[in-house]
Each structure stands twice: as C-alpha cells, then as structure tokens.
Amino acid sequence: MTATPASTIQNAIQLDHVSRHYTLATTTIRAVDDVSLTIRTGEFVALLGSSGSGKSTLLNLMAGLDRPTSGAIRADGKNLAELSSLELARYRRNTIGMVFQSFNLLPRMTLAENVELPLRLAEVDHAERDARVAEALQRVRLDKRTRHRPSELSGGEQQRTAIARALVNRPKILFADEPTGNLDSATGETIMNLLLEIQSGLGMTIIMVTHERPLAEKYATRLAIMGDGKLLSDGTLSGAKQ
C-alpha cells in the first residue's frame, strides 16, 4: 500500500462551522452544532463523548454519508457539502474506509468476498483484485481464513476482516465508529493495536469514535471531546503510542 510520507503535513479533513440539525415535529435537534476542527494527515484522532453527544453524526458527515445543515467539510480538496450524491459515493469509494461497531460484514459472503466488495464497486480489474484482497487480509493476519464466512469467525476476527475491507481500496482516511464496542477488552486491545499499526505503517489518518476514554487516551494522538453536539475540547495527547 502507498504510505503518505511523514514529512508531508497537510490537512486530511477540515470542518468549518459545521452543523447538522434534525427537525422532529416542532422540535429542532442540534446533533452537531457549529463544530470547527482541522485534522492533519497521519493523525489518529479520537472523537470522545457520551451517547447522543453527536460524535457519530460528526463522523458520518466527515465520511460523506450525511450532509451538513450548514458549514463546510473540506477533504481531498473538495467541500463535501457541495458534492453531488454520485461524487460523495466516489469520495467514500476512493478516499475513505469505514469500520463499524457491528462489523457489518455480509453474512452470505466469504471473508475474501467481503473484502473484495469495495474493489467491485470501484471497478478494479479482476486480475488485480485477488492480490489486493490477499494483501489486505495478510495485513490483518486472516490470510488463512479467506474462504470462511463471517458466522464462522470470532468478533475480533470479524472486525479484522472489516478493517481489511476498509483498507483494500487504499484510502487516505480511515473512519472507525466504536470499533471495539462489540468486543471484549483483550480483543479490543488487539484491534486497537492493529489500527495503530496501520496508522504508523501506512501513515494513514484515522478518526475513531469511542466513548471509552482510557482506550482513546492510550492509542489516539489527539482527543476531540464532544458534548451536546458541540466540540467541547480538542487537544494533542503527549503520551500517545507510536
């Protein structure tokens, strides 16, 4: 995979006064309220906050799965708020990778087929696919289980498969929404170590949503704390692991 040189410090994603409001009957819910945040390439940022703090909504906005009510989100040289639905799909396909709390693997597909899915969507040639799937599965140390189905794997293995799927298209930014939420603490540690390895090895920007402060403090290089849709604090962690 292509690693971003550590010396090239530039913005991976920049949020300018981003808000996301929902209207339910006569009530307006401010899920994300005037958040401005700049994340540099190669950073491992943890978005921390309690349930309903708006951290997942903010992640979805940055991942191009949702559109802000106001404000601008700049990533990959574009303002996501101004992109068409097709352009947003292309951004999700080529620029980012996503890892979810509940893994979201397709149960009827094997590991290899699940990992291959983004390559199908990106119309990568069949000849190239096998090598890239093998490379991604090797990185998460599941290259011996390619023909297994998700139901035959442990939670940790499923999450590793999901990480392989997120990496296979060689994204610039990896979004992880509570990646250890469904795992025991030991397995969670394994997953976090894997993410750290990817961040340091590939120079990839990782933005992780979590409500576990110790985990965030242990692995992230930067902590952004959300509360009631607002960014309450944002700071670099000196003790972050490398």
Add this chain to the structure above:
Amino acid sequence: MKLRDLTELAVRNLRESVLRNSLTTLGVAVGVASLVAMLSLGVGLQQLATSRLSKSGLFDTVFVTPKFNMRSGPQSQAGAAPDGEPRLLDETTRQELTKLPNVIEVFPQIRFPTEVRFDSKPYPTVVAGMPQSSRLSGSFDGMVGNFFSGESADEAILQIEFAKDLSKDTNSLIGKTLAIRYAERQPLADSSGGFSIIPKERQLKIIGIVETEPASGFGGFGNGRLLIPLGVAQSLRATQINDLRDAVRGGPAKPTYPSLTVRAKSTSDVDAIEAAVKKMGFGAFSLLDASKSLKIFFGVFDLILGLFASLALAVATLGIVNTLVMAILERRREIGVLKALGASDGDVKTLFFFEAGVMGFLGGIGGVLFGWLIGRGLNLATNIYLKRRDLPSIEVSSVPAWLVFVAITFAVVISLVAGFYPASRAAKLNPVEALRYE
C-alpha cells in the same frame, strides 16, 4: 459496477431467499407460459389455415376469363382484338400466358355434365378435369386409394358423397369400372363455327375416393363430383357452356376454354401476373385479398389472446414488486453497507434492476418451456380426438423461434418495469438510517 459483478451479486442475492424468489419466478413463468400457450395456439391455427389454403392452390393462382359476359356481352373494349371482338381463351392464349414471368403452369378448367353408368344404373353428375399438380393441393391428403397414374390414364376419383350414391360400401368401389356418357363436340365441315353433338361413352377405372371437393365452390373444379385427369378431359372434347356461346357468335372453328388457371411461383408473384393478364385483355381474379384478410383476422386474434394471457403476467409482476420491496426491508442494512463502501444510488438501483431482470429472464425461459409443453399437450389431445374420428392429425399449436424471443424479452421488460419502484426506493435509502437498521 461491472456487468459481471452485477450479475454475480444479483444471482447471489436471489439465492439468499431461494424459496420466495423461486415462487416469484414461478409466477412469472406461469404468466409467460399462458402467453406462449395462447399465442402458440393462434400461430398454430394460422399456420394450419394458411398452409391448407396455400396448398389448395387458391392463393398462388390467377383465374383468367374472357372479357365477355354472358349476361351483358363484352365488358369493355380494353380487351378487344383489332377487329373489335373480345379476345377468347384458346390454345394460343394459353401458350402466351405460359410465357409470362413466374408462371409455373397454365391449364384450362374443364367441367361438363355427364351421366355415369354403374351397375346398369344412371347417375347424373358433373365431371371435372384435374391437372397432375393438384395432387399437392392438400385436397387429396388422406384420400382412399391412389391419385391418377398419368395425364392420359382412364381413371376416376370419386367425391365421397357421389361414391355413397354408387355404393354403401364406398371402399369396395376401388378397382371397379364405371362408364361416363357425355356430349362430344364435333365441328361442322363448313367452317361456320357450328358443331354437332355426338353422344359418347368412356370406361374409367375407379382408383380413389376423396373426402373434399378440390377447390370446391370456385372456378372450374366446383361441384366436380367425378374427377378425371385433365389430359383425358381435354381429349374427350366434351361440350361445355362456352361452346354454345361461340356457336351463337359464329365462330371460331377451333375450340376455346371458358377459363384458364394460371399458377404463380409464389403468392408474391400473383399481383404482377394478374396485372399482366388484364393488360393482355382478359379478366383476371385471384384470392390474394382474401389471404390478406385472413392475416389481419389472425393478427387481431393473436392480439386478443395475448392481451388475456398478459393478465397473468401482470399479476406475476406484482409478485416481483412484492418480493423486491420485501428484499429492501430485509437488506436495508446491507444497502447501507454498500453505500458506505462507495456504492452510488445508481449502483444500488442497477443491482435491484438486475435482480428483477434475472427473475424475469429465468421466468421467461421457464414460461416458454411450460408454454411449449402446454402446446404439445393441446396437439396430443386434439390428435387423439381426431384419430378417434378417423381424421388426419394436425398441429394446432406451434412455438416459432420469434415467439420464444418475444416471450423472454417481454418477461424481462415487464420484470424491469416491475423492479423500477423497488429499485428507486432502495437507491433513495439514507445510508446512515440504513446502517442503523436492525
């Protein structure tokens, strides 16, 4: 997504809920089967009718008459000879007509009244001369006995009703001999155009019995209940109705024909031949227009059958809509995952379209197979029924290649139309909400 990937994913998704999708596909197959069965019946009946009619020779035939009407004299001067007299149909004319492009043969229609003597009893009837080519007309299919051995053979084929007059056991007539008494026309020696009528008798061997009257109700063969070879009929020089007309008009000395039958190479040549005959100064008539009407009739018939059968297919499309809407509910999270991985709205829509199309395609193939089997069943049942009544077997149902192609295409198109709403709905799903769906 590439076509191969779309197809693979669509088939994989369909295999996931195999029972439900199979039942939906079966619904499409039943709809297509009813369409194919109905249309194959229409096509089969049309083929049956047109092949019988074309074999009868009526549609590749032009009937030529002189432009002379017995009731009102010459119909126009267009066909008049240089001396002002309308042209008559004689051997010279026959040869001229034979030379027209795309003409296979020209033969006179010879028909005259006679008295048949059989077992010393008289039986008045009408004799008709049949050309050897009439053997292929279809009228002699299933006949008892044989067709004429040659143009000049003293043989006779009896129409079944006439045969019944001769004997209750009609089959026993084969091989027996009968005599026909007729009035021979002998021109007078004074070249006045007049002629003598001499009673004559000719012995003929009965060689066959035919169910139908060949080309009955039209032309010279109509009402001919005793059929003899055309060569024999010509050699008898029996007096015909035009002989009286010629005598009254004072000539000519050489015999003329009341009408001639011109056979074209194919029905497409009939119009040109008819025009050429008229240009030569004769009356010409063909039944091609009747054939065109027949095609229109069967076209409308097929349309009505197709519309009724399409109702079953319409019901099947509702099944596709239902199945795909259910699939959206069940696969909502999967749609969310696909979108999160970079699938566009168009990709999701195309995937659901493909699934609908695959169901339509498989249903179409199954339906054509079922429809063909129903057609085979109809043919079998019809032929069992006909066989019990000693009638020749027929094909009432036919599935031509175009029907297979149209049925499958129709099934796919209808399925795609049915898939439009579910596919659009799936494409519009909000990925965040879809990912949250449990």
